[in-house]
Amino acid sequence: MKDFKKKASIANDPWSSWNVGKSGNWDNGNAVDSWATKPESAAGQRNSASNNWEAAAAFGHPQAYQGPAAADDDDWDDDWDDPKSTSPSYLGYKETEASEAGGIQRGNSRAAAMKLPLNKFPGFAKPGMEQYLLAKQLVKPKEKIPIIIGDYGPMWVYPTSTFDCVVADPKKGSKMYGLKSYIEYQLTCTHFDWLYERLLVKFGLAIPIPSLPDKQVTGRFEEEFIKMRMERLQAWMTRMCRHPVVSESEVFQQFLNFRDEKEWKTGKRKAEKDETVGVMIFSTMEPEAPDLDMVEIEQKCDAVGRFTKAMDDGVKELLTVGHEHWKRCTGPLPKEYQKIGKALQSLALVFSTSGYQGESDLNGAITEAGKTYEEIASLVADQPKKDLHFLMETNHEYKGFLGCFPDIIAAHKGAIERVKESDKLVATSKITPQDKQNMVKRVSTMAYALQAEMNHFHSNRIYDYNSVIRLYLEQQAQFYETIAQKLRQALSRFPVM
Amino acid sequence: MKDFKKKASIANDPWSSWNVGKSGNWDNGNAVDSWATKPESAAGQRNSASNNWEAAAAFGHPQAYQGPAAADDDDWDDDWDDPKSTSPSYLGYKETEASEAGGIQRGNSRAAAMKLPLNKFPGFAKPGMEQYLLAKQLVKPKEKIPIIIGDYGPMWVYPTSTFDCVVADPKKGSKMYGLKSYIEYQLTCTHFDWLYERLLVKFGLAIPIPSLPDKQVTGRFEEEFIKMRMERLQAWMTRMCRHPVVSESEVFQQFLNFRDEKEWKTGKRKAEKDETVGVMIFSTMEPEAPDLDMVEIEQKCDAVGRFTKAMDDGVKELLTVGHEHWKRCTGPLPKEYQKIGKALQSLALVFSTSGYQGESDLNGAITEAGKTYEEIASLVADQPKKDLHFLMETNHEYKGFLGCFPDIIAAHKGAIERVKESDKLVATSKITPQDKQNMVKRVSTMAYALQAEMNHFHSNRIYDYNSVIRLYLEQQAQFYETIAQKLRQALSRFPVM
Structure with missing residues (x-):
């Protein structure tokens, strides 16, 4: 687990691993012409230390989408928690066992589990891309994501009503007396990790799905850190609730509405069978233009x-x-x-x-x-x-x-x-x-x-x-x-x- | 000259050399019970580094009065300037030759020149103290310094009119147009040094006569330093002008009124013959109480x-x-x-x-x-x-x-x-x-x-x-x-x- 943490930290700057070169060098991440090595920012003050991160391009990082998930990958909710990294009791955490492998490594194994015809054509190695671009007829998905042309150009369709999800410490009994109705969930860190992964897998190539707040706790400021993490988790959740595509998606709605472990397990299995993930998300979109x-x-x-x-x-x-x-x-x-x-x-x-x-x-x-x-x-x-x-x-x-x-x-x-x-x-x-x-x-x-x-x-x-x-x-x-x-x-x- | 500077710097804190012990160990300055070693300040935050300065007690320092001056010491105005230390042209400085000895060393030689009966009694070594305390009849001095009892207790008599002395750069033509009348002097650093020494020698055991502003110039901030020094010289001069005893004294009035080198030389000789200096200054005082x-x-x-x-x-x-x-x-x-x-x-x-x-x-x-x-x-x-x-x-x-x-x-x-x-x-x-x-x-x-x-x-x-x-x-x-x-x-x- 220690090793995984280290890698995640090295590859901290996703920009360092992004290859802007012309060659579609998809199956390895050796960045040769990244922004990290040719800074062109407006501020022009990019730290030269970022050059050192170029090497990190070979690693994955938590935000990098690495292919659709294996549908039968049933231990997602068990192996994501690293008990060493935090104990944020305010979410009613259940302690779970640490898995042998870090979550980051899973992307590739899932891709392999999908048994996609990799390397059929040179440059078409990225799983899903060929499937999406070259399918004779795209399977009509149940969910559709409309794109309309508004005053400012193409836009998502915003739902008529919005909702929020309040992240609060159930131990502290923080009832939302001001709100007319609310549902109180016993959410664990595992639930959030699973949601993040599902959203990343499903929408990550079309919509930025930011990482969940860092779990690492440095001893001295543990209380302040936990407070800050809760604030950030709230902000993350609010962002997702306010996103017109994410908030209306089946997987997100299901996450918001499960009431017990049974419903959770059912929903989880269903969501993980979803094949409209990765680049395939674009198959659900029909721009009216x-x-x-x-x-x-x-x-x-x-x-x-x-x-x-x-x-x-x-x-x-x-x-x-x-x-x-x-x-x-x-x-x-x-x-x-x-x-x-x-x-x-x-x-x-x-x-x-x-x-x-x-x-x-x-x-x-x-x-x-x-x-x-x-x-x-x-x-x-x-x-x-x-x-x-x-x-x-x-x-x-x-x-x-x-x-x-x-x-x-x-x-x-x-x-x-x-x-x-x-x-x-x-x-x-x-x-x-x-x-x-x-x-x-x-x-x-x-x-x-x-x-x-x-x-x-x-x-x-x-x-x-x-x-x-x-x-x-x-x-x-x-x-x-x-x-x-x-x-x-x-x-x-x-x-x- | 370098050596003198160093000494003056080491003995920077006069408190470190002040002997509060009971023994009248006058002829050497070995402080054994100084405030520097037993801090008793209200703030209680005295730096322990000052303990190191105890050793400096053996040296003189610019503010330490060291006995009455030799009347025939005629090279005062020539040997006080250290041309290495500064070149404050704003006072119309004449460059003068550096003397062999630093001014600080002169105190003792002057005391020796007075040929006072030192060490007649044990503990009476301080020149002048015996003379003052044990004289059968004190010589009536020309100048008298009255002390009256006011609302707040003993006080000096304040002159009915006061005056100021403006320190300005003649090169910059800073005429005091606002003032009805003023006399413009071509004062040199030597003149000020001489005045300081005379005031210190004459009043230094009764009235605090602060050192003149430091002459040392550090290369980089020379201009700012000169400006600050001029401000401080002005403040010093204003203090002297406002002091009821100093401002009314013959030596100070003479300093303010000389118009050329001839008058200066005459006044200087006269002032240096003054024997009412050191502890003898108290012989001019007659408290009405x-x-x-x-x-x-x-x-x-x-x-x-x-x-x-x-x-x-x-x-x-x-x-x-x-x-x-x-x-x-x-x-x-x-x-x-x-x-x-x-x-x-x-x-x-x-x-x-x-x-x-x-x-x-x-x-x-x-x-x-x-x-x-x-x-x-x-x-x-x-x-x-x-x-x-x-x-x-x-x-x-x-x-x-x-x-x-x-x-x-x-x-x-x-x-x-x-x-x-x-x-x-x-x-x-x-x-x-x-x-x-x-x-x-x-x-x-x-x-x-x-x-x-x-x-x-x-x-x-x-x-x-x-x-x-x-x-x-x-x-x-x-x-x-x-x-x-x-x-x-x-x-x-x-x-x-």
């Missing part, structure tokens, strides 16, 4: 790649800066204000021993000024929780989304490459002209899906960043106003001479 | 010792804390705000490439918020000059005053010890009962002088600290209000969603 041409498709895909990569850099930069600032605001800075406060009070104490008459007003005022600086120390130390925290969490969440894009873009790029190579295949009669026609239509569907998801992403992004920066500025302004007020109050105590 | 008893005298002296020592600790603590804060406010903190500003602007730049419609307002607002943080960086970096600077300078000035007290208190303690030992001397007929009577009267005069000076000190201290802390709080409040305003302005640019 004419096919796009290949030049436009490729341009749009590249634009998404550039944008998400640049935003990833920007978000990471802000996180780095914010983390530094957090440390200063909670560490040395308040200590210094404390010292200023103490030094003023000490001085006033000395002054009071002078034996000189009529300076008690001054000494009282200096003492109060000293106490004011001690109060300022507390204000400074507590402030990040009130503003920087939310700015950081929002960026952290977006870092999670953005980390999913290398895989998404790789799928799109891969499909585009297949179409480009298809003329040769037609010429050598490996595929028919009709096959090629189908391929173009299906890549066009993928492009619509990408645009629909990007429009969803952008509208959320604009709302989220507007909200969180407003909150940050408002809280910061209040913070400085409070300090100024306290200082004026301290000032008013000084005698005018 | 009955003699104090020895118990009261000793208690008052001890109280002054405790207060000035405790205040010295408090002031140093505030300086240390202030210095740390200065570094943070001008270094890492604005750098961090700069980074936050840059990160926000980078993110807005990325956002603007999204191709999504209708987010230009948000991106403009984020860019402005970023610029606001860059402005805040500048505000933070510039603020210490507007508030902390003055708090630091006031404390620095008081550190200078307080550094003079070990010598002052040592003189008083020494005199008290002599009186205590006098019974033995009477018993062994070394002195007459009338001699002892004179001693008590003269020690009482010293005690009145000490109280008068302390009352002057306290009234200045109360005024100065009240003013500077008020200024500090007012400027700090304005600073935080400005930041809050800027943040609110940035906030107002965000679209409401």
Whole structure:
């Protein structure tokens, strides 16, 4: 298990493993031309240390979709938990046994279990891609994901009513008295891990499904860590509930509605038999719009790649800066204000021993000024929780989304490459002209899906960043106003001479 | 010359060389019971490193009065300047030749030149002390320093009109157009050094005469250093002009009024012939009050010792804390705000490439918020000059005053010890009962002088600290209000969603 953790940590930056090269080198992940080695971010401040992560491209990482799951893989809910990594009792965790293998390794074995005809054509190694692009007739799936053309271009269809799922500690009896009706689940970490895996497997090439919050607990701050993880799990759950495609999916609805272990097991088996996963998710989509041409498709895909990569850099930069600032605001800075406060009070104490008459007003005022600086120390130390925290969490969440894009873009790029190579295949009669026609239509569907998801992403992004920066500025302004007020109050105590 | 500098630096803390022990070990400075080794400050935070300075007690230091000057010591104005140490052209410095010996070493040679009967009695080694305490009849000096009893106890008589002396750079043509009349001097560093020495020699056992600002210039910040030194020289000069005893003294008036080198040389010779120096300064004082008893005298002296020592600790603590804060406010903190500003602007730049419609307002607002943080960086970096600077300078000035007290208190303690030992001397007929009577009267005069000076000190201290802390709080409040305003302005640019 230790080994698995290490790998997951090395491959922390999904961007480092994403191959933007032209060759469809799908069956091994040797990135030769990744963004990690050729930084092109807007910020231009990418850490050169990321070059070292290039080697990690050979490993999988938790967010990388690795092929459809084996339908008979029945021990998913037993072997995902690493009891060493955490004990978040607030979710009513059952302790489960640690499996021999890390979850990350499962992707390939599942792909193998599907017994897909790998390597039938060179460059068609990625499981599912050939199945989707070259199927004479796509099986009509039960679930359909409509894509309409709205004011901003292709978009998902948003459900008329939305719902939320509250993550709370049942031990603490946190009843949602404000809500008219709610269902209380006894959810375990295993349930969430299973849901994440299912969503990743099913939607991961069309929709960014961010990893669940990290389970690792460092001893000292365990309580704070657990609180933060619960907050992040809540945020993750809210994102899923608000996603028009994810929230309406059968697997998600089933997750929300099971009431006991029996229903859970039944639903789990059913979901794991779902073959509309991986690239096949695009077979459920029917854009109400004419096919796009290949030049436009490729341009749009590249634009998404550039944008998400640049935003990833920007978000990471802000996180780095914010983390530094957090440390200063909670560490040395308040200590210094404390010292200023103490030094003023000490001085006033000395002054009071002078034996000189009529300076008690001054000494009282200096003492109060000293106490004011001690109060300022507390204000400074507590402030990040009130503003920087939310700015950081929002960026952290977006870092999670953005980390999913290398895989998404790789799928799109891969499909585009297949179409480009298809003329040769037609010429050598490996595929028919009709096959090629189908391929173009299906890549066009993928492009619509990408645009629909990007429009969803952008509208959320604009709302989220507007909200969180407003909150940050408002809280910061209040913070400085409070300090100024306290200082004026301290000032008013000084005698005018 | 290098060697002298080093010594002056080692003996930086006058408190470390002050002997509070009972034995009148005057002719060597081996401190065995100094405050440096037994810290008793109110703050209780004295750095243990000061213990190392105990060894420095064997050296003299610029502030230590070492006996009356030799009247024929005619090269004072030539050998005080160390051309290596500075070149403050703003005072119209003439470059003078470096002497072989440092000024600090002169004290003893001057004492020797006076040919005072040293070591006549054990414990009476300090030049002048015996002369003052045991003289059958004190020579009536031309200058008299009255001590009256005011509302707050013994006090100096304040002149009806006061004056100031403006230290300015003649090269910069800084004419004082606002003042009705002023005399412009071509003062050199030598002139100031000479004045300091004369004041120290004459008043140093009754009145704290702080050292002149340090001449040492570190290459990189030469210009700022020179500016600061000029400010400090101005502050020093203002203190002297405002001191009722110093400002009215012949030597100081003469310093202010010479118009050319000829007058200077004449005045200099005259001043250096003055024998009313060192402990003899007390012979010019006639308190209009009955003699104090020895118990009261000793208690008052001890109280002054405790207060000035405790205040010295408090002031140093505030300086240390202030210095740390200065570094943070001008270094890492604005750098961090700069980074936050840059990160926000980078993110807005990325956002603007999204191709999504209708987010230009948000991106403009984020860019402005970023610029606001860059402005805040500048505000933070510039603020210490507007508030902390003055708090630091006031404390620095008081550190200078307080550094003079070990010598002052040592003189008083020494005199008290002599009186205590006098019974033995009477018993062994070394002195007459009338001699002892004179001693008590003269020690009482010293005690009145000490109280008068302390009352002057306290009234200045109360005024100065009240003013500077008020200024500090007012400027700090304005600073935080400005930041809050800027943040609110940035906030107002965000679209409401």
